[in-house]
Amino acid sequence: MTVLITRFAPSPTGRLHKGHAFSALTAWSAADTTGGRFLLRIEDIDPTRCRPEFDAGVLEDLVWLGLDWESPVRRQSEHLSDYATVIDTLDRRGLLYRCFRTRKEILDAIGNAPHGAAEAVRPGPHPPEEEAALLAEGRAFAWRLSLDRAREALGDRAWQALAFVEEGEGPDGERGLIRARPGTAGDVVVARKDAGTAYHVAVTHDDARQGVTHVIRGQDLFEATHIQVLLQALMGWPTPVYRHHRLVTGPDGRRYAKRDGSVTLAHLRSQGLSPAALRAELGF
């Protein structure tokens, strides 16, 4: 029988809150109750928002919660060359294009686009002369994955067959075998100007590399699955089973946010909340 391998993969851009605790407990319990493996992965590729004290805070909070995980913890910032190799592979196959546009230019284009956002997040390659000039000026660029070229590379049949198994529930109750719609995200950025990689590449690479069989995470990442399934197909990586779980909300019905210091586990702990009480509150 295959062993369930799952992970909790927070980004250390703030302290963990109850929503993270629910996610970590859901994944940890799935491994614990089936004799599976639970991995902790620190997704710290964003050099501007990730901080070492938040990384330390993740470990502190999860230990407090009573969780354990395998060593070593994978930190994405230590594996940037792995992601660069993936980007190079996609580029050599002609699936990427350079995008020098600023966020503002992209947003303006969305505002002006005749068919709305979906069209504008596919800005397309710059004309060759413009690209050469921008490169010569030393301007920073992101790499985008061309949906058109990806579809061509896979072929129509494989494109139509892109799918994943949802054992949890998407935000609209989606479950079972779900056909992937990678087109809705546009030509996603696979390497950011500042980080040399981007979330979708790092996460799919690591899930494959770490042999993750079940991705257990919040419904806020359900839509991301559609593009991640495409990357898995392009790279020949297996598609894990997905279990998206409900998002925990506060008394006001709103999702917890990292920027709200009053809901962090660190703060609640300082107010005397016990891990047992929190586990019980979250249904564990």
Ligand code: GLU
């Ligand atoms: N690092 C992502 C986040 O904190 C989660 C990635 C994932 O579970 O796929 O939102």
